[in-house]
Amino acid sequence: MAEIVNLRMARKAKARAADKAQADANRAQHGRTKTERKATEAEAARLTRTVEGARRETDD
Known part of the structure; x- marks a missing residue:
């Protein structure tokens, strides 16, 4: 037989x-030190800068 599930409890x-x-x-976003945020x-x-510097120019 199937297990009986209380839908109210499952929803909660x-x-x-x-x-x-x-x-x-x-917590991961706001629980960091100022140094960690600056490093990120x-x-x-x-x-x-690396991606923009590696872009090829196109003549449109």
């Missing part, structure tokens, strides 16, 4: 899991 468990995932993402920004800027 799903909502709790989604809230936990959002909280983890927020510098890395992103370096990658952007």
